[in-house]
Amino acid sequence: MKKIFTLCTILLVIAMAAKITTAQTKERKDVADKYKWDNSIIYKNVDEWNKDKETILAQIETLSSFQGKMGKNAELFYTTLRIYFDIYKLFYKLSDYAFRVADEDLRINANQSLNQISTTIGTKLGEAASFINPEILSIDAEKIRKFFDEKKELSEFKFYINDILRLRPHTLTAREEEILASAGLITSTPTEVHSIFDNAERPNATVKLSSGVKIELNAANYNKYRTAKNRKDRELVMKAMFENYKKFQNTMGANLAGKLRADHFYAKNRKYETVLKSSLNTNNIPVSVYENLINQINKNLPTLHRFLKLKAKMLGVDKLYYYDLYTPLVKSVEFKYSVEEGQKLLLDALKPLGEEYVSTVKKSFDEKWIDYIPTTGKRSGAYSSGAQYDLHPYILMNWTDDYESVSTLAHELGHTMHSYYSNKNQHFVDAQYATFVAEIASTLNENLLNNYMLNKVKKDEEKLYLLGSYLDLLRTTIFRQTSFAEFELEIHKRIENSEPLTGEDMSKIYYGIVKKYYGHDNAACVVGDYIAYEWAYIPHYVNYTYYVYQYSTSLIYATAFAEKIINEGQPAVDKFYNILKGGSSAYPIDLIKKAGLDPLSSEAFDLTMAKMNKVMDQIEDILKKKKK
Ligand SMILES: [Zn+2]
Known part of the structure; x- marks a missing residue:
C-alpha cells in the first residue's frame, strides 16, 4: 500500500517542474466560489x-x-x-x-x-x-x-x-529483511551527498553575455539562458555549464558509482541477476519491455535526425549544434483563455473519448473538483489527487489565462478521470494505478488537445507553433529520456560485471550515446565534447533507479492510443477503458495489452514515429506554401 505516496510525490514533482508560477497577489477570499x-x-x-x-x-x-x-x-x-x-x-x-x-x-x-x-x-x-x-x-x-x-x-x-x-x-527471512532495512541508513548516502553538493556546495560557473551582463549559471539561469536569442550566448552558456561539471566529474562519478553499488547490493541479496530485473519486477514488468524501448528507439533514430535537420532549416542555421536544441522552432503565439473558455475548449477537444468521458469531465467542472486561481500562499504548480475513494478526485491548478493552462488542465484531467473510473470500478485494494501506466491517460489528453487545436486554428504561425512545440516534446520526452535510459543500463552493467567505473568512464559512455542519438557523425547535430559531462547535471540517476524510461514509454503508448482512438473511434475508446477502469487490478503490461497495445511489439513505436513524421510533413508543407 506504499505505492500511492510514491506515485503522488513523483507526479507532483513532474507537474511542478513543468510549470513554475509567478508570485501571486490575489487573496483566496477574493476568489469567486465557482473557481474553488x-x-x-x-x-x-x-x-x-x-x-x-x-x-x-x-x-x-x-x-x-x-x-x-x-x-x-x-x-x-x-x-x-x-x-x-x-x-x-x-x-x-x-x-x-x-x-x-x-x-x-x-x-x-x-x-x-x-x-x-x-x-x-x-x-x-x-x-x-x-x-x-x-x-x-x-x-x-x-x-x-x-x-x-x-x-x-x-x-x-x-x-x-x-x-x-x-x-x-x-x-528474505525476518532477520535478513531487518538487516537490509537497516542498511538503508548507509545506502542513502550518495543521494544525500549529491543533494548537498549539487544544490549548495558546488561552485557555479559565471559567464559574460554578449550584452555585457554577467550571470551565474545556477539551475534557473541555465534553463533561461540556454534558449538565448544570440547563438554565441547559447554556446557560451552550455559550454560553461558542462565544463564546470567536468571539474567535478570524478567526485560526482565516485558518488554515483556508490549509488549503483547500493542498488546492486539490494538486487543481489534479493536474488536477482540484475538491478534492472529487480527494479522492474516490482510491477511485474518484463525486462524485454525496457530492451524493446531501447531497440525500437535506436531503430527510429533517422526520424530524430530528420527532425534535427528540419530544426536547422527553421532556425536558419547551416549546421545544428547541441546548444541550439532548446531554442523553440518558431516564435510562440499568444493564445488567451479564461477558465470558462478553457473548459469549453476541453469539452470539445476530448470528444473523441466519447460521451461518457466528456460528461464526467463536465461533472468535474460543475461539481467543483478543481481549484483554479493562483492566490497568495497557495501551492504552486498543478496536480491531481485521487485519494478520496468514495468521493471524487481533486485538481489543483494555477490558471494564468494562457494555452499552457489549458494543456495543463487537459493533463491533470487525464489523471483525474483515470482515478475516478478506477475508484468506481475496483475495490479499494486494487484502485491505485501503477506509475508505469500513470502518465498514459494524462498525455493522451494532451495529444487530443493538440490535434483539436490544429484543426481549429487558421493562421500558419499558430499551426507552426503547435506543430513545433509538439515535436520539441517528442524530442525531449521520447528520444532524450530513452538516451538517459540507455546510459543508466550501461553504467549498471559495468558495476554488475565488476568492471571499473569512474566519472571519466561515465563521461565517455554518455558522450558516445549522445553522439549516436543526435547523429553527430552524419551531420544531423554537432555534439560538442563538453556534452560528455551532462550526465552529472541529471539528478535522476542518483535519486531514482530505472525510473526515467517511463517518461518515454508513457508518451509513446499515449500517442499510439490517441492515434488508434482517432482512426478507429469508439471500439478503440472502449478498449482504452481497460486502463481507465483497471486501477491495479492487473499488472500494467496486461492492462495495456487489454487496452489494445502490446508493449513487447513495435506497434506503439510505429504509430508514434508515423505521427512524428506526419507532423514534420505538415510543417514542410506550410513552409513550402510560405515560400511561394
Ligand atoms: Zn502527470
Whole structure:
C-alpha cells in the first residue's frame, strides 16, 4: 500500500517542474466560489476530521491485536485484511483532506499541523501493519488456497495476495529483511551527498553575455539562458555549464558509482541477476519491455535526425549544434483563455473519448473538483489527487489565462478521470494505478488537445507553433529520456560485471550515446565534447533507479492510443477503458495489452514515429506554401 505516496510525490514533482508560477497577489477570499474546489463535502469542519482521526487510532490498536493470527483460519486471515484496508481507506480520506486544505494557503500553521498529524498517523499505521506481508509469506501456498475456497469474500484480495506470493523467492527471512532495512541508513548516502553538493556546495560557473551582463549559471539561469536569442550566448552558456561539471566529474562519478553499488547490493541479496530485473519486477514488468524501448528507439533514430535537420532549416542555421536544441522552432503565439473558455475548449477537444468521458469531465467542472486561481500562499504548480475513494478526485491548478493552462488542465484531467473510473470500478485494494501506466491517460489528453487545436486554428504561425512545440516534446520526452535510459543500463552493467567505473568512464559512455542519438557523425547535430559531462547535471540517476524510461514509454503508448482512438473511434475508446477502469487490478503490461497495445511489439513505436513524421510533413508543407 506504499505505492500511492510514491506515485503522488513523483507526479507532483513532474507537474511542478513543468510549470513554475509567478508570485501571486490575489487573496483566496477574493476568489469567486465557482473557481474553488469544494472541500466541505469531505469534512464539514475540523471536529469531523478529528472524529475520524480517533477512529483510525483506535482501529490501529485493533489491527495490532491480529498479529500472529492470520495463518490460524480463513476467518482471521480475512478479518485482518478487511480491517487493514478499511483503515487505509479512511486514512486516505483524512490525509488527503489535510493536504487539500494546507495547499490552499501554505502560510496557515493550523492547516500545516493537520498535515503533520496525518503524517504521524501514517507512520503509525505503517508500523502496525508491517507484520502482514511476512505473515502471509509464512503461510504455505496450499493453505492460502484453501482459505480462498472456504471464505468467498477473500476474492476481493486475490490479486493483492498473489502479488505478495509472487515475490516470495525474493523475500528474505525476518532477520535478513531487518538487516537490509537497516542498511538503508548507509545506502542513502550518495543521494544525500549529491543533494548537498549539487544544490549548495558546488561552485557555479559565471559567464559574460554578449550584452555585457554577467550571470551565474545556477539551475534557473541555465534553463533561461540556454534558449538565448544570440547563438554565441547559447554556446557560451552550455559550454560553461558542462565544463564546470567536468571539474567535478570524478567526485560526482565516485558518488554515483556508490549509488549503483547500493542498488546492486539490494538486487543481489534479493536474488536477482540484475538491478534492472529487480527494479522492474516490482510491477511485474518484463525486462524485454525496457530492451524493446531501447531497440525500437535506436531503430527510429533517422526520424530524430530528420527532425534535427528540419530544426536547422527553421532556425536558419547551416549546421545544428547541441546548444541550439532548446531554442523553440518558431516564435510562440499568444493564445488567451479564461477558465470558462478553457473548459469549453476541453469539452470539445476530448470528444473523441466519447460521451461518457466528456460528461464526467463536465461533472468535474460543475461539481467543483478543481481549484483554479493562483492566490497568495497557495501551492504552486498543478496536480491531481485521487485519494478520496468514495468521493471524487481533486485538481489543483494555477490558471494564468494562457494555452499552457489549458494543456495543463487537459493533463491533470487525464489523471483525474483515470482515478475516478478506477475508484468506481475496483475495490479499494486494487484502485491505485501503477506509475508505469500513470502518465498514459494524462498525455493522451494532451495529444487530443493538440490535434483539436490544429484543426481549429487558421493562421500558419499558430499551426507552426503547435506543430513545433509538439515535436520539441517528442524530442525531449521520447528520444532524450530513452538516451538517459540507455546510459543508466550501461553504467549498471559495468558495476554488475565488476568492471571499473569512474566519472571519466561515465563521461565517455554518455558522450558516445549522445553522439549516436543526435547523429553527430552524419551531420544531423554537432555534439560538442563538453556534452560528455551532462550526465552529472541529471539528478535522476542518483535519486531514482530505472525510473526515467517511463517518461518515454508513457508518451509513446499515449500517442499510439490517441492515434488508434482517432482512426478507429469508439471500439478503440472502449478498449482504452481497460486502463481507465483497471486501477491495479492487473499488472500494467496486461492492462495495456487489454487496452489494445502490446508493449513487447513495435506497434506503439510505429504509430508514434508515423505521427512524428506526419507532423514534420505538415510543417514542410506550410513552409513550402510560405515560400511561394
Ligand atoms: Zn502527470
